[in-house]
Amino acid sequence: MDTAATTTTPPIHHMDLMRFATAGSVDDGKSTLIGRLLFDSKSIFNDQLESVERTSQERGDEYTNLALLTDGLRAEREQGITIDVAYRYFATPRRKFVIADTPGHIQYTRNMVTGASTADLAIVLVDARKGLVEQSLRHAFIVSLLRVPHLVLAVNKMDLVDWSEEVFEQISHDFACFATKLDIPDLTVIPISALYGDNIVSRSTNMPWYEGSSLLHHLEHVHIASDRNLVDVRFPVQYVIRPQSLQYADYRGYAGTIAGGVLKKGDEVMVLPSGFTTRIAEVETADGPVSEAFAPMSVTVQLEDELDVSRGDMICRPHNRPAAAQDIDAMVCWMTDQPLVPGQKLAIKHTTRSARAMVKELQYKLDVNSLHRDDTVTQLGLNDVGRVRLRTTAPLLADEYRRNRITGGFVLIDESTNHTVGAGMISSAG
Amino acid sequence: MTLHEYQLSQLDLLEAESVHVFREVAAELERPALLFSGGKDSIVMLRLAEKAFWPAPIPFPVLHVDTGHNFPEVLEFRDRRVAELGVNLVVASVQDAIDRGVVREEPSGSRNRIQTPVLLEAVEKNRFSALFGGARRDEEKARAKERVFSFRDEFGQWDPKNQRPELWNIYNGRIHLGESIRVFPLSNWTELDVWQYIGRENIDVPSIYYAREREVFSRDGMLFGVNEFCRPRDGEPTFIEKVRYRTVGDATLTAAVQSDADTIEKIVEEIAATRITERGATRGDDRVSEAAMEDRKREGYF
Numbered sequence: 001m002d003t004a005a006t007t008t009t010p011p012i013h014h015m016d017l018m019r020f021a022t023a024g025s026v027d028d029g030k031s032t033l034i035g036r037l038l039f040d041s042k043s044i045f046n047d048q049l050e051s052v053e054r055t056s057q058e059r060g061d062e063y064t065n066l067a068l069l070t071d072g073l074r075a076e077r078e079q080g081i082t083i084d085v086a087y088r089y090f091a092t093p094r095r096k097f098v099i100a101d102t103p104g105h106i107q108y109t110r111n112m113v114t115g116a117s118t119a120d121l122a123i124v125l126v127d128a129r130k131g132l133v134e135q136s137l138r139h140a141f142i143v144s145l146l147r148v149p150h151l152v153l154a155v156n157k158m159d160l161v162d163w164s165e166e167v168f169e170q171i172s173h174d175f176a177c178f179a180t181k182l183d184i185p186d187l188t189v190i191p192i193s194a195l196y197g198d199n200i201v202s203r204s205t206n207m208p209w210y211e212g213s214s215l216l217h218h219l220e221h222v223h224i225a226s227d228r229n230l231v232d233v234r235f236p237v238q239y240v241i242r243p244q245s246l247q248y249a250d251y252r253g254y255a256g257t258i259a260g261g262v263l264k265k266g267d268e269v270m271v272l273p274s275g276f277t278t279r280i281a282e283v284e285t286a287d288g289p290v291s292e293a294f295a296p297m298s299v300t301v302q303l304e305d306e307l308d309v310s311r312g313d314m315i316c317r318p319h320n321r322p323a324a325a326q327d328i329d330a331m332v333c334w335m336t337d338q339p340l341v342p343g344q345k346l347a348i349k350h351t352t353r354s355a356r357a358m359v360k361e362l363q364y365k366l367d368v369n370s371l372h373r374d375d376t377v378t379q380l381g382l383n384d385v386g387r388v389r390l391r392t393t394a395p396l397l398a399d400e401y402r403r404n405r406i407t408g409g410f411v412l413i414d415e416s417t418n419h420t421v422g423a424g425m426i427s428s429a430g
Numbered sequence: 431m432t433l434h435e436y437q438l439s440q441l442d443l444l445e446a447e448s449v450h451v452f453r454e455v456a457a458e459l460e461r462p463a464l465l466f467s468g469g470k471d472s473i474v475m476l477r478l479a480e481k482a483f484w485p486a487p488i489p490f491p492v493l494h495v496d497t498g499h500n501f502p503e504v505l506e507f508r509d510r511r512v513a514e515l516g517v518n519l520v521v522a523s524v525q526d527a528i529d530r531g532v533v534r535e536e537p538s539g540s541r542n543r544i545q546t547p548v549l550l551e552a553v554e555k556n557r558f559s560a561l562f563g564g565a566r567r568d569e570e571k572a573r574a575k576e577r578v579f580s581f582r583d584e585f586g587q588w589d590p591k592n593q594r595p596e597l598w599n600i601y602n603g604r605i606h607l608g609e610s611i612r613v614f615p616l617s618n619w620t621e622l623d624v625w626q627y628i629g630r631e632n633i634d635v636p637s638i639y640y641a642r643e644r645e646v647f648s649r650d651g652m653l654f655g656v657n658e659f660c661r662p663r664d665g666e667p668t669f670i671e672k673v674r675y676r677t678v679g680d681a682t683l684t685a686a687v688q689s690d691a692d693t694i695e696k697i698v699e700e701i702a703a704t705r706i707t708e709r710g711a712t713r714g715d716d717r718v719s720e721a722a723m724e725d726r727k728r729e730g731y732f
Contacts, residue, residue, distance in 0.1 A: 016437055017444070045705055048707060087567045244486075245485075253485075286482075296446055297446050311457050352457070409597060
């Protein structure tokens, strides 16, 4: 085990946080890979390991089944399947990591979409013996649909193909060909053996031909600071703070999480949908004023003029505004058994704004395996992805999803059951 | 905070996300309350709530489910903190529920299981539509799969197979009358994050978290401090040991751990190096079965 896995206290101030999603099935060795990362970073505790060893023995497994570490629910343990997104945590001295561990099967597309929505990076696993399969392509597509900025294709089980460079190159080549159809800004392909730890924490001596980083080294060093949109100022007003006290009698603060750009005292800003302009009088947190605030900080903004601003409004720059649109074109991933059909009415939640939406048109359904567009469909079923046109009761202050994942994403809610039934990525608002 | 790179540290990011969750609930749900146990997680949660609404006071009450089996330091701490913040304290008493015949004391003497109906009664009586809880996903396997907004039906039950997908930072808190949402602002925090944050923010915690010499006895391989509720049985000799508590629960079954950590810095070091989970080390109640927590959550526990 090398330096990345030591348990020295992580220095607080130089440590950042990265979220990554893993996609693949148990057969690809996903649980083994996660188990390996947790184990090598000493994030598996003795009592957890003992419990897994005990269960493995009771079930008559021939070896300690690390997959059991990641099965949270009784049904999952009993049936040996993964049902839902599970979140796991580990840290090295450089970074804290949050893993969204998503089940790989097609019927869980919605879970992968959920896990990918907040991910900085995604790891798609393939079995070196099988090469790319339909599922690998689907996973890569979802990663690009959700615009996860970094993708790692981990070619696993290299030990079972004699550490062959040729096999690895063929898979890399095949994937690169497929990836040209997708929008993947940063792709890294790494040959690994999760079972034996090759290229996980340190470089493998079994594959001297591979000159890239180990997986953990890559995870620790990939640059994520510039993935956030720091150009377009977007501040959805979440909550208005008006203390009923003498000390703060005239205080009116607009609290929220910055969705894009950098905010500073003195900046000229526009409030939407009203269109009034003013200047920022102060950007602050409970710890005091901040000289500059940027996404995704949670701050409170005071404005120079007294305007009527409430939850759901958006603070931006006068010459760089989101669309204020009631007609929305979006890719939607449908997440419930009852199909989406044209004419349907739903509740929509976008940033801090809620409205109602009607499905005006279902333009096509996308085959998530072949990327084929089927424009003859009349509905979207559970786990389907398709392009729809919505009409909303109030304008959404929105950007294209490719420009901003926060101001470009929304969820759809069934008004009778209150369930979240769809996730949308805005293609155009106008 | 390294402003020039526009990159937040892990603690700043976690804080920002938790603050977002508090504001979202206050904006969208009518009668939230914050569940406060006096433990480190609920103490951090209270601090984050304070930050989320500053300079206004926290706009909801604090609910304490009082098992009657409290560490005295924790009760003192609760009352002091509540007074400082000027928030309303609602106490749901397990002893009172036993006296009224609503629940019955279990033979083991543990009140962990029977606090669930007491909690649910308080939710109903006060018509709380949302309860903030300090649970973290790193604590336990069932919790690793729970949402930040965890929907509960009119019986307070959690259905792990029927959870609402949570995307980006959008949370769905829509409920029908009688239903409620449990909200976990610390979902993505680890035990180490919590202690680092307590250190960074200089947050006061009850003295039982700090190591000092205490009178203890050994039971089931764990060390229990001698107190009003926890007495050695015959054949359980007591001795003096330098210990501290890693969790604060029912005083009858919360064990202490051997430790030299008598400052926050030393606690952070200890947690970074420990090889045993906090629940495995200190909670008799979670050892009952592999699915102990899942079962209790389904019944309406946090």
